[in-house]
Amino acid sequence: MFENREAAGRLLAAKLKKYKNSKEAIVIAIPRGGIIVGAAIAQKLNLPLEAISVKKLGAPFNPELAIGAVAQEGNRYIDWVMLRTVNAGDDYVEREVETKFKEVDERIRKYKIRSDRLLNYSIFILTDDGIATGATTRAALNVLNNLKPKRSDKKLIILAVPVISDEVFKQLEGEADEIVVLEKPTDLGAVGQFYNEFNQVNDATVLEILEKLRR
Incomplete structure (x- = not known):
């Protein structure tokens, strides 16, 4: 159980510390809830943040x-x-x-999303506040797998989420180079049940965070 999305993001950042201060890495979050998780990761690791539209x-x-x-x-x-x-x-x-x-x-x-911002990076940390069915995550991974950055020879896709069902985890293993998770239940009914606080996130908050953490 996580206190909130920000706390979950900080816990994920601790598992991703090898990417701290990397000039090659960027955090990519699925709005809206994923932006809060992504912001916590980006701030802890001193990395830029971008959104992906799914x-x-x-x-x-x-x-x-x-x-x-x-x-x-x-x-x-x-x-x-x-x-x-x-x-x-x-x-x-x-x-x-x-x-x-x-x-x-x-x-x-x-959200003023520009895909060309991603081309200068080779390590992509994709995050959300949780994965139930995996549909939106798969579409987002398709975007990143089809991306051709300037240093594509060193391209690395990391999926980092607080909670994912064990079944979906196994389905996604071949679609990312690395999957980092905190909780992997066999039965995941709703992502929100793993949070003490799971408030709605509005567009204004998403845009404010992106404007602050984009580079």
Whole structure:
């Protein structure tokens, strides 16, 4: 159990201390809650922070259930097993993808995200406040795996999260070079249950943090 997102971020930073003060490393956070975790990591390790724009694809009649996710640079991840489980048709999926890509673009504008900022780094520490299904994380990892930084020969992707289900951890092992976690339960119902304080994070807070910790 974590006191709050900031405390969880500090605990993750302790496991990532080998990257402290690295000129090659940058922390990349999934908004909104992940920004608080990412800020704590970035401040502890003296690293810059950037956001990544990702939106979950919701199931028909249950938008909270993820059937995939889309992200900036046209990246997408579809959970075909879940798609068949909820019987989502092709027309529905295409409409949902189109809608969520518009939201991805809006978030890019709102948070002033620029992918070219990432090209000067080779070590990417991706974080969020927790991973339940892994859909948004997979889409974000697609962005980073497709990225071609100036020093791509030394490219390293680290996924660092406070809590992730054991099943999803195993699924993601091949998509990041390293996964750093604090809690890995066999049954993860909701990320918020692992926090004493799990308040909503608004856009103004996200933008304020990014403007402070970007370089």
